[in-house]
Amino acid sequence: MKNKFFLLIVLSIFLCLGYKPKEPKILIIGDSISLGYFPKVKEALASKALVLHNPGNAQHTGTGLEKIEDWVGEEDWDIIQFNWGLWDLCYRHPDSKVYGNRDKIKGTITYDLETYEKNLEELVSFLKANTSAKLIFVTTTYVPVNEAGRHSTDVAKYNAVAKSVMKKNGVIINDIYKKSITIHRKNGLGDKDVHYNKEGYNDLGKLIVPVLQKTMKKL
Template sequence: MATVLNSRGAEGLASQTELYTGKEFSKAFANPEDDPARPDILLIGDSISIGYTVDVRKKLKGRADVFRIPTNGKYAAFGVENLDQWLGKRKWDVIHFNWGLWDICYRNPESKNQGHRDKEKGSLTATPEQYRKSMDAIVARLKQTDAVLIWCTTTPVPEFEAGRKVGDEIRYNGIVEEIAIKHGIRINDLHSHALLKLPEVQKKKGDVHFTNEGYIYLAGKVAQEIAAVISE
């Protein structure tokens, strides 16, 4: 049985590169001027969502105002703690959300890997039971907004990833799929979409992140799912 890492411990062990909140990603956090004539979209997620945010905005330019939370969404329990603040007072039309890659990550303070990732000797950030509890709470809160909700599946864990086990993302995606079906929430299967071109779009061998072209590819699918909602 895996040792479970206190979520605060996961946050402390994560590298700044892994957070994807440096200057090179500042455009993702530069939210647009709100045009009352256009629907307001909120993107919630970790570094993967940070990577595709700018291109989602470009693809929906003139059709929707695309905002994102002001930070890396990290793990689901972090989302539970911060969701009220992120949602604010704005009337959201569509909320596209994901948690998962942080939750399935094993970390070890002694590891020399980036972010102290270590799937052999590290501690798991969130068990399936803890993840389900957090996602249940998140969905309950998001439903209160009356926005159209789109759950975005967690993207693939490639072979040789230092802190995550191949297939765990599928298991955790299954947990939220059950919740989404129960509540009638739309599902954006970004996992399957990424798999179609994974060797071409992954940043490097064993890395869960993507190239610039890869993020543009993901953004196309995200924008397509959002466009389908606002066109109805």
């Protein structure tokens, strides 16, 4: 009885002082697709977690290796969600007039599959060694057939490599690729663009939130 009475007193004091449980801290690292759905995710989790995105566009895995230490910083993250791929599998040529110098005919790929795999291994190794966060990898989204700098068929290959790395390292995988195809055909920016309109990004956000919520429950 005395122990129960003591616990009730402590609980009452916390409530009177406006005590709130610690909010989970979530870092999202990713490219323009993640920047697009980030507002929807942040809004959906506003009362449950502090959700931040790395500054700017995380681009490809090479950029990740250069900046991952700064992005993680000294913060005690509970969950880190990350994605790379769209930039890695992109072909570019300096003479191309297309935005971003994209050119899948004459261009050079940013990172081949072998290098992509190696870079992901290094990035996951860093995150596991330097944080205690639960890690979530989000697969690369749909690439339309007529996109100037990317082959649509490459996405499945890069996703397969990425999922293999994540499974080996015990990283949670949120595989949104197949659903992104349907979303893009309905709310994408056309058959030459990998991006989405506002409704499309909201739909992608709805694929991200449940996995974050499920992971939060396991913290």
